[in-house]
Amino acid sequence: MNLTACLLLSACLFAIGAYGLMTRRNFIAALMSLELMVNAALINFVAFARFGGGGAGAAGLNSAHDAEAGSLFALFAVAVTAAEMALALAIVIAVNRQRGNLDIRELDGMHG
């Protein structure tokens, strides 16, 4: 287990989520695929916090390893995602009430 393995895992997770986001037609299913992609990003944050990876300037002044900042970044990302999902699911419920189905191809009410 090292940084590269974690990054590859999160790349695979991101690609699976991207495939789901492209192919899903149900609103909630598309949101779930989006969650997969967010999780891939979170894994990256935590992996970099754990293993460092200061890049080319690893010995430079600006690359002092800061594991707390990495974990806190992940925590803030979780909070932002929670806000996003709360709003998205409220929209899901409103759309379902108004139209009776959740097919995202039919959500063209703002198309003009």
Add this chain to the structure above:
Amino acid sequence: MRDLFFYGLSAALLGMAVITVLARNLFRAALGLLGVLVGTAALFLLLQAEMVALVQVMVYIGGIMIFVLYAVLLTSELGGKMPGPSPLKWVFGLAVAGTALAFLVDLVHKAHCTLAASLMPAADGANDAATGAVNAAASSGATAVSGGVASMHSLGLRLLDAGPNGFLVPFELISVLLLAAMVGAIALARHDTREGA
């Protein structure tokens, strides 16, 4: 042993993710997502980020998944099957995902090659950096970071630190964001009885 656990966990995670993306039944897809979130929390524990793992369990599994399951149960019948994607969409989605994966793997590969050269001396110099005056964690007065592991204690101190390396302002801003999201969600999902539309 650790490696074995990591690779087993990764395989389970990816399998659950595939279920989430491919399942025809929406409830089954939600359960797949639940598996992915639990697996990610376990991975965070493996990476010694116990605070992030705890928040993952509390916020994602306890909050967002309950939201999602409620939305699934409110909007679709339990045994219903969704129609599959058309062949065109299937190919398009596969192309996009494949391109993203190829790009990311290439990026990781390049980074791995450059890191392999620079990380070895950096690992030796980690002790020098920790004792150096330029260490950001040390200058903020927080407890010293040892081996890239942030304890819950130091995370809490850092979160409420108003200094240049503290996160007090983002911490307060995120609470305002969550409050705004809560109000917005209630306003959106509320059944408006005043107008007949």
